[in-house]
Amino acid sequence: MAAADHKIGWVAVDWGTTHLRATAVDNRGRVLAQRQSDDGMGRLEPGAFEAALVNLIGDWLDGESLPVICCGMVGSRQGWAEAPYRAVPCTPVGDVPVQAPARDPRLRVWIVPGIRQSTPPDVMRGEETQIAGFLSGAPGFDGVICLPGTHSKWAHISAGEIVSFRTFMTGELFEALSEHTVLRHSVDSSAIQDEPFLGAVDRVLSRPEMLAGDLFTLRAAHLLCDQDATASGSILSGTLIGAELAAARPYWLGQDVVIIGATGLSENYQKALAAQGVDARVVDGDEMTLAGLSMVMSELKETTH
């Protein structure tokens, strides 16, 4: 292998509210290195993005101007540069990303725009890139993509476009309930037990109107019956994922469903859907982000050369 093969061709950056993750890629699409830091959008002032990036990957930069393709909250109004939302129905990432101003001549930075929907109002930043990554390997896909997480997304995909989508605050709700309410004394979220988890999913799907009453029961069951905190955490997770599935039913019912996300969480969604008779495939989230950013990089090359 020639030395030129190990030269960094471009950098893929996944830049969310709480994390900054950079991947060095060569011109043949091979990953050379990966680094991350806690310099998410949420902790950076508007002028601090370039310094945070250089701080993380400065030694990857040489004299030449290196392309950096970013996705996520870095493109929000509070980010490095606003990459205005594109409106559904639309392809996930469009043709040309938005260029962000960089003083360092060793950098040329682009940001993938997010997606918006008017009715009901909804937005995404970052997931569109994962969807693009998935579609680059499955161009004919017609179905539904679920992206579980802090703000889970469900997107209906047809003819290469995002037709509609919905966001559910499931992950953030779980965190708020298990850390900032009385449930913090009763809930352990470090592991999921299938039986209480699936029981709770089923209960909410069949009796969604009872949801509000099921939460304090976890606290009382701890006080009165010494209910195990892992079981309670599993029930809380099942209750909230079940509430998401109840509201997202028009998305998954009778559809071809793909789950893009982190392994453990994706598998919980897969189990919950399987109990409803839906056989969903799981695809790795980080891989899809990289695939999506690679697609944007390829199109950028075609445009600029």
Next chain:
Amino acid sequence: MAAADHKIGWVAVDWGTTHLRATAVDNRGRVLAQRQSDDGMGRLEPGAFEAALVNLIGDWLDGESLPVICCGMVGSRQGWAEAPYRAVPCTPVGDVPVQAPARDPRLRVWIVPGIRQSTPPDVMRGEETQIAGFLSGAPGFDGVICLPGTHSKWAHISAGEIVSFRTFMTGELFEALSEHTVLRHSVDSSAIQDEPFLGAVDRVLSRPEMLAGDLFTLRAAHLLCDQDATASGSILSGTLIGAELAAARPYWLGQDVVIIGATGLSENYQKALAAQGVDARVVDGDEMTLAGLSMVMSELKETTH
């Protein structure tokens, strides 16, 4: 009026997780003074309760041993002394409260026990005293009492007993969502607008399965449509109170409902119930606590004299 009329006969204490409120009462039942502090159960070590009380009302104590009747979380395992739960069905406060150890000879302290339920598991501490207070003025009441708050309670009352009850974490959920999630940027909870509030109540009651999808819509509507933060706060409140009403429907449907609580919040519940055709009465929460503690004090006098 003779000087003896102004002598403190006993002290009523409402001691919750976040507050300590003491009322000096004369032997004719008249309120002489009221004081409160932030020395709630949550911030006190087990041995610190007596000092916190003396710190607040020390100058009310003279040489004689003054009866102090407490209700609330002060009777929990982490409180001054555990006042074990009584099980439903039962009268709200029973016959004799639990005596708490006090070193100061100027004090004799009693704590009203809480109530528990096995199926579904549930507990209350403090609300039983308010229910007793209400029943002392309406002994023949047969119906449902709603006590809205951090942990809202719904209790079915018949023949002077609490037959069953349920707790909903509505207030705490509102706080967790509006302070510890992305909604904190989009929600103002300082005032409630009737139209968005009642619209949200109605939506959850008619489509409870859509609840999980309605939360992030508040954030997106702020970003895309610049939706007013007070309207969003009203929708969030209506959504959570609506979810409580959906789960508590077996309690209020076709029942005589009394709401015991703080004025503003109680009125919101009253409006939400009125839209469902339920004409609920509102009764002041602090007054009911005092009435309940007064009843306990009277029975204690009869027992000890």
